[in-house]
Amino acid sequence: MALIVQKFGGTSVGTVERIKNVASRVMATRQAGHQVVVAVSAMAGETNRLVALVEALTPSYNKREYDVVVAAGEQVSVGLLCIALESMGCRAKSYLGWQIPFMTDDAFSKARIVDVVGEKMRHDLDAGYVVVVAGFQGVDANHNITTLGRGGSDTSAVALAAALKADRCDIYTDVDGVYTTDPRIVPKARRLDVISYDEMLEMASLGAKVLQIRSVELAKKYSVPVRVLSSLEENSQGTLLTEESNIMENVVVSGITCDKNEAKITVRGVPDRPGLAASIFGPLAQANINVDMIIQNISASGETDITFTVPHGDYQQAMQVLQQATQVIGARDLLGNPEIAKVSAVGVGMRSHSGVAQKMFQTLASEGINIQMISTSEIKISVVVDEKYTELAVRALHDAFELDKEMPGRISG
Ligand code: ADP
Ligand code: ASP
Ligand code: MG
Secondary structure, three states, rough: OOOOEEEEEOOHHHHHHHHHHHHHHHHHHOOOOOOEEEEEEOOOHHHHHHHHHHHHHOOOOOHHHHHHHHHHHHHHHHHHHHHHHHHHHOOEEEOOHHHHEEEOOOOOOOOOOEEOOOOOHHHHHOOOOOEEEEOOOEEEEOOOEOOOOOOOOOHHHHHHHHHHHOOOOEEEEEOOOEEEOOOOOOOOOEEEOOEEHHHHHHHOOOOOOOOOOHHHHHHHHHHEEEEEEEEOOOOOOEEEEEEEOOOOOOOOOOOEEEEEEEEEEEEEEEEEOHHHHHHHHHHHHOOOOOOOEEEEOOOOOOOEEEEEEHHOOOEEEEEEEHHHHHHHHOOOOOEEEEEEEEEEEOOOOHHHOOOHHHHHHHHHHHHHOOOOEEEEEOHHHEEEEEEEHHHHHHHHHHOOOOOOOOOOOOOOO
């Protein structure tokens, strides 16, 4: 008997028919003799609908109340799934975040997990129940409802698996695994049989929304074996997340990602003195705005330009914060461009192969795509380009790195 956490995303529970399909899968696992904890998202489109209701009232809403509203979608789906399971003769019990309790900090709309109390779930599992937990939501120390950020049910599922020391965590979605790139952009993208935690971390942080990045961080930290599978296909093979040492052959590039969710900001004419970068990024950190790529030019005649990217959703607030900061430090001006995209190539094999950057730049050049920013890490290269070239860049790079071909040890023929 194993303890298995299964997570079903929005599309998988998007209709009553699909909820019945999920219930059948859960029941089959239960009948095979396993204990099952299920994490569920809101029905497809529901969280977007709730966010739009909030935004229709005011752009500067109270984040605590935002979480109260957007957490509501998951309450419906856990209840519906339990009703479906019970109607098939499978005993099931639903829990909202606060009932577990699924403890988080109080960073509303992007709360971080502090503790997941396993006691009630263990008790129910031992009594023969399937435990169905609302993904995406938690509760802070003052009993306020919190949410984990968009796509957060993946993180809920992995946190449940880690807390309960589950044998595995199966993430069911609408594609049958992690692909060499988003299969909706490149239909000939191929499913990877395995991917290392580090590659998946990069892919998730660079725009592959198939898994929320924090779910991958947690999986790596607690060595949770995670599989990504399709709930819509009968015999989905899926992709296994694993340690790099378990991967037979390291291909140079294993995936291409894109992210339209960032905006570019340039502070021009910053006096070149110690402490001024801190005066720019300090106020952004105080406003809880994450900065991603940063470029600082060499100083010409005692001044420099600093360019960086922030999440799209934080762009307006970042510009407001920086209007003040640029005046205080005496910078010349502030420029913003929200119409950019970050396109990246990821692969652990880059550690030992050269020439990837050159191939990437050459490919983009031959498509006439201008590169605005570049950043690299050991296993990825990212470029910022004009948003309108996103899909073209992804397709061209997928072709250039021959990702539609067989990859020994990664993609079976
Ligand atoms: P869920 O609602 O199940 O959480 P999501 O919509 O959050 O599902 O994530 C699944 C989607 O991720 C897919 O439909 C696909 O379009 C997208 N995606 C982006 N990059 C990739 C990739 N490299 N491999 C697989 N899917 C990807
Ligand atoms: N329902 C939430 C969202 O749409 C959480 C999730 O689906 O993972 O972001
Ligand atoms: Mg998701």
